[in-house]
Amino acid sequence: MMMEASRSQFTLLPKHRSPIETMKNSTSRAKLKSALVIGLQLAEKGVDGLPIPGVKGCIGGILKIIEQEELREANVETFNGLVTIIQGFREVTVERLSRERNIPEDLKSDVERLAKKLRDIPGRYEERVGQPSRMKRLKDFVSASDHAKALNGLGEDLKNAVQEFQTSLLMNIQLMEQRREDDRLIDKLPVERKAFYNAHHERPIEVCEPDTRVSLLADVAEWAEGTGPNHPGILWLNGRAGVGKSTVAKTLANRFDEAKILGGSFMFSKPNGVTDGSKVFMTLSSQLAHHLPEFRDHLVAAIREKENAIGAEISQQFKYLLAAPLYKLQSPPLTVMILDALDECTSETLTPVLTAIVENITRFPFLRIVVTSRPENSIRAVFQRFADHIREVDISNIPTSEDISKYLRRRLREVCTRLMGETEQNHAWPVNKDLASLVHMANNLFIFAATVVRFVGDEWAAEPQCRLDTILHGHNADDQDHPLSSLDFMYQEILRHALPRGAASVFARFQAVVGTIVLSQYPLSVNKLADLLAPNYSAADIKHALKFLHSVLIVPEDDNTEALQVYHKSFADFMTDPKRCTLTEAYLPLSIHHTRLCLRYFELAESIFGTLSTGDLSVDLDAASDMLDNWVYHLFALEEQAKTSGDKMDEAILALSDRVQALSVLIAENKNQSNRLTSAKGFSFVVQLITGVGIISGMS
Template identity: 25%
Template sequence: MRFHDRMLVNRLKPVFSARYGAHGSPGDCLEHTRLALLNDLREYLTANDGRRIVWLYGLAGTGKSTVARSICSGLKDTHDVVSFFIKRDIFDHSNQKRILHTLVYQLAQCIPQVFSAVIHAKDDLFEAHVHDQVEDLVRTPLSAVLPGARPVVIILDAVDERGGTKNECDIIPCFLDAIAAAQVPVRVFVTSRGQPSDFLRPTYDSEAVHATQGLPLSLVQYVLIHHKSYDPEGDIRAYLAAEFKRVALKRTVSDWPPSPDQIDILVRMSARLFIFAATIIRWVDCSAPVFALGQLLEQSSALMERTGPETIFALYEYVICHALDEDTPRQLLRSALGKDPNDRTEADALCREATLSILSTVRCLRERLTRNVFAHLWAGHIIAEPTIRAGAVAIAEHLISRLSGVLFVWNPDSSVMLLHASFGDFLDARSSPYHISSETTHFELASKCVSIMLSTKDAYDQFHSTSFVDPLLNRRLDAIPWIGPDSDLAARYSFAHWIPHASRALPTQLPRLLEQVRLAERGFWSAGVFLHPADINVDSLKQAHNAMRTHREGVEAAYTLATVVYMCADEASDFKDASRRRGLNSFDTVLDALSILAPLSGKLARDTETSSHPEPQVLLGLIA
């Protein structure tokens, strides 16, 4: 990495995996499909008609993200392409400041004025409000760019999946307004489910730092992706025909591909949703192709009875149901857990429970993990029993393979993630037979993280007695030397994310988690706390705090967690304001913890005259 690039990375910490072409990301549109749509979009983005923004919108599953990747591919030779593909299920891919910093990083690589603004900015600017950062890092430097610069296209995909905007401007209108005001050849391509007007209308939130005036509609070109003039049915038909041929060659299937009449039925079933067609291909490819397709066609009438979003929901339900209908995962579960091999009912229940657990874990992960690392994290609750743990890992890896119709796993080294955002909607829907509770899943993940962390305690003790380097002095996760730089990535995830998972559990569940946490040496529980500044669920933390105060049992563990959560939250620039408005004083939480622990430690914990926050090292020292 070049010196200048290292400087940008150190200041902005961009999310490389959210850019176009990131390792393991999906591909572009199939060749010879979406031609009319892509031609129109390229023409709009390169025209000199005063329109600075091209906005593609439409239903979930109509192929907007795939079209966005094709736009990146088609313009990269003639334009500097800046991109961010937002994923609501991944913190780094949906957090507003991560989005902004990644865009600014890419702009700085192609526009010297932006580079200079980043390098010369004060350190506290990068933790300031979104509006202030946009002003200093985007609007002001772009106003200094001279005519004749190489054209730039910015791709913002799935803007409706961005994170919350409490006490902040919304990055979308704020950023677009700065781009539109610049007299430089910069165009923006945006995709969303909702109407563009939903994002561009003026805002007057009294708590927001900056109220947007609303972007002039004359600067925006609107495009509806599934408009009949773009012939989505024809493109879906071409996609299915080409992909069935690929599957036939790959799997050496005779008497294939399917007939035109069969493909026509599938096209009608798809209801103009490309994700419907893609899910069919993935399901057929991971099954016995001829048999799987025959079963699906037999159910075509029932599937076509559902309309709107329910169309793809019906297919997801079908895929999961049939993924469970095989003996291998049942045999693995019975073997791993020592259950009766002849009890089919019990095996079915275990298989369903394991499948739902895997799907909910993928849904709630805070960063992407490879299949093997994911399987070890998922099996974290039985880490004390190596034989059972090994069986659980095998079960997870097998079920992930069987669920490849709805999960995206490019290869064993790529990340496990939901195939599409609409599958997350399906899991969230209370009417879904596979509905998941995010609060329960976060609690289970936090419990698994704690179990995995405790399994490293012996290594921690051995390292600590020789040459421990205090992680409080280094915010990088590799400041956890007892895990090792390349070993046990599940443990590294656990140290980094156990607190955010715990903060999203139901308040009544948190005390159960806290019973697992024992008062440990300085630095152990806080080792990963600085990697990801907290995005804390303040309401849950407040209720958990109240529950801790009323239950004296296990109070040492409870307030150890409270102290670490305070440390984590204190790093978040907006937490103090948010907690004050909601009636939660995080410093009081710590003082309460120290006052209860004082008789045990023999140290005075509360100072009623104290009005400022002590350093985290001091807090840890008081309870160490």
């Protein structure tokens, strides 16, 4: 059916009405020649513009012959036929190919062969007319029968070359249509594009500085290329917060991509809203389909056969959308996949994802999977069951003093040049003694070094050396009992500068603003945060509260679209740990802030549904869903906090039960009365409310 459609749509030589039926006078003949020359010129321009280097200039020789010939009555029909051929060639071949974004390689080869034939036509024309002088041949051309035959032969050659191309064109058109249909199937996969290693983010992960992590990166490359029946297919790079795991992961992804062996990447990140493990295998399958054409074909077949695997349980996704197509590969090349920051994956999806990988890795000896994470017990428990398949590297134990020294030297010089100008003295800054002290304080933590650079380079702050002295002279460099002691000191100093002794209102604003940024489920823009904290704090209040926190928080210039985020999860860990954050005004008690946010989100949901009941058609139902989603998130956090610390649920939360019931009734009434609140949407709201009630009841 598709072929029939293609034939009718792409007939190579359409039956155009002849521009002229007879050419009895010189004016009409001149018009015909002009039409042919213009047609050839347009065809030449179109062909030269195709994304196929080998076709450029293929019509030039034919155009040159036609421009030199004098059209007379004897060869009008030949010229007339050439007009038809060129018109069809332009419309069917050139214009059709010009609209294609991705021309298959087979079709490119066919077009290049056609171009070669078009280049050969002028040579055969020369052979037909013999070798008398060119000027004589041009002068006598149309009155000589052998010249008329030669011109007619040129037309036949052109017609045959184009018609011969028609078959392959029709076949390739069919293949392109099939490819588009396949693309539509693959596009059904709910891919998490923010998880790609090269995705755009407001705070992109950096790659390793030049000449750093040399040994580690070389070791990973050697592991990836290793072979043998007992070669571990999984590499687990783990380490404590701040040692640079994600930087290493991105560097590896970049290098493997350049080497054309990267099959896919999934970079978890709570600040970027990438925590859902249910999209891991669909995202990796989509990326792998672009990397391996054979895998793509098998994936399309799998989706056609088992379309309900999309969105199914994680184990089923792995089985049908990744494992099955991989298993069918005939001669698969070495392929590397990277999962970064796996510890930031939601707890309910982490174990199924990891289990599916480790249980099946030995089936695919060509596959290498790099996993980076903190050494969490939940991850270690799965890996220990399959220890023979996994190589573990604790990068916290890899000496990095030299690498951190290189990083600090380069970045601090950049800061000094930016703030103080380019001078010989600034080029030698910081002095070696200060640099050595910073490296010692870093204690293998790259996040400490990165925070120092941002703290010293803060444009709102004092000159760089004063900031550096604050770090160097305020902390006992020999106090390294705890691996995070220097980092904790660094964070503490930043907070002291941001929270000078002042009014209680300043501390309250800090708690509300920073507490919400640190503990929110998803990052918020300044204006979204202002809406959440209204009427107590405005966007201006928020930016003022964050004025001296730019070294630990991302504060974008755009208040509307870009999100406020912590630079590194270690800062959130510090702020919520009373044993580490000893600055009372800065410490963020988890139960207090989750309670505050839980109540606020429910209040906003009530307000939205209350407006809906009045018949207001401007109500944002998606916003209502977001409010309930965040309400449930903070309820879960309170439940978890109660389990781990023994904190009791706040009475205000327990008292929500009656309000939840009232809101459920309101939703039910609107479901029956409003065209906007469909049954499906209303049902999803009720599910969120039931989930919340279940948590509250369990904690009562």
